[in-house]
Amino acid sequence: MDALLDDWVGRIRETAARGGKLAIRGGGSKAFYGGSESGEPFAVGDYQGIVAYEPTELVVTARAGTRLADLAATLAEKGQWLPFEPPLFGPQATVGGMLACGLSGPRRQAMGAVRDFVLGVRLLDGRGELLSFGGQVMKNVAGYDVPRLLAGSLGTLGVILEVSLKVLPRPVAECSLRLAIDEAAALQQLNRWGGRPLPISASAWHDGVLTLRLSGAAAAVAAAQRTLAGELLDDAVAAAFWQSLREQEHAFFAGEGPLWRLGLPSVAPPQALGPTLIEWGGAQRWLRGGEAAVIREAAARAGGHATLFRGETTLKAAAGVFQPLSEPLATIHRKLKQAFDPQGIFNPGRMYPDL
Amino acid sequence: MESTLADRYTVDRPELVTRLRAVLPTNALLAEEEAMRPYDCDGLTAFRQLPLLVALPENEAQAQAILRICHDLRAPVVPRGAATGLSGGATPHPDGVLVSLAKLKKIIAVDPLARTAIVQPGVRNLAVSEAAAPYGLYYAPDPSSQIACTIGGNVAENAGGVHCLKYGLTVHNVLRVRGLTIAGDIVEFGNAALDAPGYDLLALLNGSEGLLAMITEVTVRLTPKPELAQVVIASFDDVRKAGDAVASIIAAGIIPAGLEMMDKKATHAVEPYVNAGYDLEAEAILLCESDGTPEEVAEEIGRMRAVIEKSGAAGIRVSQNEAERLRFWAGRKAAFPAVGRLTPDYLCMDGTIPRRRLAEMLEAINALSIKYALRCANVFHAGDGNLHPLIMYDANQPGELDRATAFGAEILELSVRFGGTITGEHGVGVEKIMLMAEQFSLAEIDTFHRLKAAFDEHGLLNPGKGVPTLARCREYTQARAGTAAASARP
Numbered sequence: 035m036d037a038l039l040d041d042w043v044g045r046i047r048e049t050a051a052r053g054g055k056l057a058i059r060g061g062g063s064k065a066f067y068g069g070s071e072s073g074e075p076f077a078v079g080d081y082q083g084i085v086a087y088e089p090t091e092l093v094v095t096a097r098a099g100t101r102l103a104d105l106a107a108t109l110a111e112k113g114q115w116l117p118f119e120p121p122l123f124g125p126q127a128t129v130g131g132m133l134a135c136g137l138s139g140p141r142r143q144a145m146g147a148v149r150d151f152v153l154g155v156r157l158l159d160g161r162g163e164l165l166s167f168g169g170q171v172m173k174n175v176a177g178y179d180v181p182r183l184l185a186g187s188l189g190t191l192g193v194i195l196e197v198s199l200k201v202l203p204r205p206v207a208e209c210s211l212r213l214a215i216d217e218a219a220a221l222q223q224l225n226r227w228g229g230r231p232l233p234i235s236a237s238a239w240h241d242g243v244l245t246l247r248l249s250g251a252a253a254a255v256a257a258a259q260r261t262l263a264g265e266l267l268d269d270a271v272a273a274a275f276w277q278s279l280r281e282q283e284h285a286f287f288a289g290e291g292p293l294w295r296l297g298l299p300s301v302a303p304p305q306a307l308g309p310t311l312i313e314w315g316g317a318q319r320w321l322r323g324g325e326a327a328v329i330r331e332a333a334a335r336a337g338g339h340a341t342l343f344r345g346e347t348t349l350k351a352a353a354g355v356f357q358p359l360s361e362p363l364a365t366i367h368r369k370l371k372q373a374f375d376p377q378g379i380f381n382p383g384r385m386y387p388d389l
Numbered sequence: 390m391e392s393t394l395a396d397r398y399t400v401d402r403p404e405l406v407t408r409l410r411a412v413l414p415t416n417a418l419l420a421e422e423e424a425m426r427p428y429d430c431d432g433l434t435a436f437r438q439l440p441l442l443v444a445l446p447e448n449e450a451q452a453q454a455i456l457r458i459c460h461d462l463r464a465p466v467v468p469r470g471a472a473t474g475l476s477g478g479a480t481p482h483p484d485g486v487l488v489s490l491a492k493l494k495k496i497i498a499v500d501p502l503a504r505t506a507i508v509q510p511g512v513r514n515l516a517v518s519e520a521a522a523p524y525g526l527y528y529a530p531d532p533s534s535q536i537a538c539t540i541g542g543n544v545a546e547n548a549g550g551v552h553c554l555k556y557g558l559t560v561h562n563v564l565r566v567r568g569l570t571i572a573g574d575i576v577e578f579g580n581a582a583l584d585a586p587g588y589d590l591l592a593l594l595n596g597s598e599g600l601l602a603m604i605t606e607v608t609v610r611l612t613p614k615p616e617l618a619q620v621v622i623a624s625f626d627d628v629r630k631a632g633d634a635v636a637s638i639i640a641a642g643i644i645p646a647g648l649e650m651m652d653k654k655a656t657h658a659v660e661p662y663v664n665a666g667y668d669l670e671a672e673a674i675l676l677c678e679s680d681g682t683p684e685e686v687a688e689e690i691g692r693m694r695a696v697i698e699k700s701g702a703a704g705i706r707v708s709q710n711e712a713e714r715l716r717f718w719a720g721r722k723a724a725f726p727a728v729g730r731l732t733p734d735y736l737c738m739d740g741t742i743p744r745r746r747l748a749e750m751l752e753a754i755n756a757l758s759i760k761y762a763l764r765c766a767n768v769f770h771a772g773d774g775n776l777h778p779l780i781m782y783d784a785n786q787p788g789e790l791d792r793a794t795a796f797g798a799e800i801l802e803l804s805v806r807f808g809g810t811i812t813g814e815h816g817v818g819v820e821k822i823m824l825m826a827e828q829f830s831l832a833e834i835d836t837f838h839r840l841k842a843a844f845d846e847h848g849l850l851n852p853g854k855g856v857p858t859l860a861r862c863r864e865y866t867q868a869r870a871g872t873a874a875a876s877a878r879p
């Protein structure tokens with residue numbers, strides 16, 4: 035593995051020296067996400083293996099190319115998991131790609147995102163320096179929090195080599211319920227429930243139907259099930275449903291046409307922008323179709339932002355994948371990019387055109 | 390001791406005073422030594438330094454004006470909250486303006502439906518929970534200093550509390566930070582949603598020790614109060630058994646709402662002070678909390694008891710009512726001031742290690758206590774492996790401060806060697822700045838400087854804190870190598 039790293043360092047330095055560009059690739063499972071790839075392919079998917087796993091420490095450290103599916107299987111043997119339910123989008127999805135994309139699944143609102151669980155990273159920056167930040171302990175405020183900064187950075191700051199993550203025990207009990215309810219009422223209810231100590235671990239509203247998942251101690255799940263009423267889903271049906279959301283295999287996501295992801299305050303009212311699927315208690319809203327400018331405007335007005343999650347390359351280029359940044363923020367972004375990648379060799383344009 | 394680590398700046402004081410007077414009310418600028426004296430240190434009282442000036446803005450606009458002027462005149466700025474920080478993050482700079490945000494203490498909004506509160510940076514941690522209480526909500530991170538410390542300081546240090554194993558640190562409970570760059574630009578980090586476009590700068594701001602931006606407003610997430618909380622208090626006749634019990638609880642798949650440990654010196658300091666009802670015979674006690682629905686708590690307390698009994702606890706009690714639960718916690722939360730009564734001065738260490746090394750670390754600390762002939766009480770966030778050895782000394786006894794400092798440094802070096810960190814929640818500040826060279830390579834330190842420069846090109850915001858200059862790192866590692874070579878010689 036060390037020979038491999040030496041090789042990469044050489045390649046990064048050589049590329050920087052001649053002003054080349056590199057497109058970092060894990061499993062290639064999330065290549066659709068973000069601005070389109072440009073640069074010479076730089077494959078990191080072979081850098082695999084779980085480096086350390088100590089169940090009683092609630093920490094696992096894995097090389098970036100480790101397949102998420104393999105990691106999940108290892109954790110499952112000890113009754114643990116990554117509680118943010120990272121979407122796989124294919125069996126080849128890697129740990130590095132997971133951190134770089136920063137996507138979270140249905141459990142996000144209840145448990146947190148990748149950034150909430152990453153404890154440490156090793157990376158190669160744009161000068162080919164091998165750097166290590168954070169570590170394998172739960173609390174660490176020595177130096178700036180680079181590990182969390184890398185979450186969602188889409189490989190624009192460096193090549194992630196190794197990631198340490200906090201893991202948690204799987205919940206003892208789980209069940210899912212279904213209720214018929216309209217969008218406005220569902221949003222109202224979800225926020226009210228959010229203010230009570232109920233073990234809601236996921237929620238999804240679409241087309242007049244609200245699905246809730248409860249997770250936790252058996253007693254708590256049973257009590258909440260009585261409180262919330264609703265029709266109890268068969269376990270296999272429920273598992274398939276949540277999986278279809280996380281992997282975007284649900285019928286809502288099928289077909290051509292742009293897919294927008296709105297991150298909004300959970301209390302934002304219905305946006306009436308087109309066919310909608312709501313997750314995360316109202317904080318994540320998926321939208322099919324619609325006018326880019328209108329969607330971005332609405333998201334900003336509601337206090338959030340809109341991402342063109344999937345769309346034609348021409349639309350992505352015209353509308354931009356991510357909500358534009360304010361000028362002071364954009365300036366900080368450019369300078370940060372320069373701090374890590376002075377020659378701008380990694381994943382140019384993957385996040386914003388000028389990064 | 391005077392802080393010797395700050396590089397000096399050449400600042401035109403009269404010009405600075407004139408321009409600041411023009412934008413601030415008279416009582417918002419202190420320039421007399423007598424008036425500035427109360428601001429000469431934070432919770433790390435061993436470091437004292439008079440600032441050039443003290444400014445007390447009453448609103449964001451005044452704070453912005455101060456920064457613009459300081460930026461213009463290249464004068465350092467040190468933000469300060471309640472000055473409860475234990476690493477000297479708010480220690481003044483001799484050539485800089487100390488800016489206290491204490492007057493920005495409005496709770497702007499509490500939104501019970503959204504479970505959020507928007508507060509100014511000078512709002513005290515506990516005041517947020519008090520404002521949220523009528524809605525059955527609270528702000529989860531609860532540092533033991535919560536009656537005094539401010540939200541601005543909490544964000545700047547990424548403060549933790551006794552409940553952060555289950556409920557997270559400050560970074561997990563803050564949705565948005567509004568701040569000013571040193572140039573006076575207003576920047577919004579994060580928003581009222583669960584994520585924001587671009588890099589996660591909100592995460593970066595947490596724990597940035599006032600080096601990246603001055604925080605002027607914070608949106609925090611509020612958490613529903615659990616229906617019930619109960620705490621198990623277990624006594625051990627051996628610290629090793631207590632350390633093992635911690636690992637066994639986690640191994641059993643339990644995430645307690647709080648998991649804290651205190652050794653005998655700590656319980657003996659606390660008991661006469663707060664009458665918490667601790668077992669004074671025990672070598673160590675463990676506080677292990679469960680919260681949730683009554684059914685859930687009953688089930689979990691049962692599991693906790695079983696694990697703790699198997700770990701060889703000498704005694705186990707469960708809080709029978711809320712008053713008793715709070716009393717058990719009061720002892721833990723008062724541990725620092727209680728130890729403070731036993732000694733003229735103390736240093737509080739903050740290393741974090743993998744939990745499995747707890748017992749080993751405690752034994753090493755006992756040995757160091759003998760080596761340096763200084764008493765040391767141990768309280769810690771056992772669930773997170775975050776240790777707070779309290780090294781007792783008397784600054785008036787020649788050599789004691791130096792011995793205490795060397796004692797602390799050895800603990801932190803050991804923390805790094807055990808795979809941990811020099812600071813879990815109190816920050817690097819001035820106190821641990823040179824120890825950064827133990828934990829990070831020159832290339833990593835250099836990256837921190839580059840990152841800082843992306844926010845603050847001229848290095849004016851809280852200079853001399855958090856990250857040592859590369860030159861000082863080199864000196865430090867050379868000196869260390871010299872010592873190692875000397876001691877290796879036959």
Ligand SMILES: Cc1cc2nc3c(=O)[nH]c(=O)nc-3n(C[C@@H](O)[C@H](O)[C@H](O)COP(=O)(O)OP(=O)(O)OC[C@H]3O[C@@H](n4cnc5c(N)ncnc54)[C@H](O)[C@@H]3O)c2cc1C
Nearest residue numbers: 058059060061062063064065098123128130131134189194
């Ligand atoms: C044909 C196709 C179909 C897809 N279908 C779906 C779908 O149905 N639903 C869906 O949501 N997604 C889909 N995707 C997106 C999928 O590609 C996700 O990108 C994937 O989960 C990310 O994991 P990965 O390891 O495969 O990352 P990659 O896709 O390899 O990389 C994702 C990002 O992370 C960066 N990166 C990866 N590894 C590192 C590293 N070690 N260091 C730094 N940066 C790194 C990459 O540069 C890139 O920016 C599809 C992609 C393709 C190509």
Ligand SMILES: Cc1cc2nc3c(=O)[nH]c(=O)nc-3n(C[C@H](O)[C@H](O)[C@H](O)COP(=O)(O)OP(=O)(O)OC[C@H]3O[C@@H](n4cnc5c(N)ncnc54)[C@H](O)[C@@H]3O)c2cc1C
Nearest residue numbers: 470471472473474478532533539541542545548549599604
């Ligand atoms: C008895 C006692 C118990 C403690 N217990 C805990 C504990 O359990 N957990 C824990 O984490 N800490 C604890 N601490 C440490 C301390 O209380 C925390 O670090 C706290 O977050 C500091 O807040 P403050 O308002 O006092 O900040 P200060 O001490 O005033 O400042 C701390 C740092 O934050 C910066 N800062 C302050 N305000 C701003 C702002 N508005 N913008 C930008 N930067 C700013 C300062 O420059 C400085 O670097 C304890 C301290 C004491 C004395």
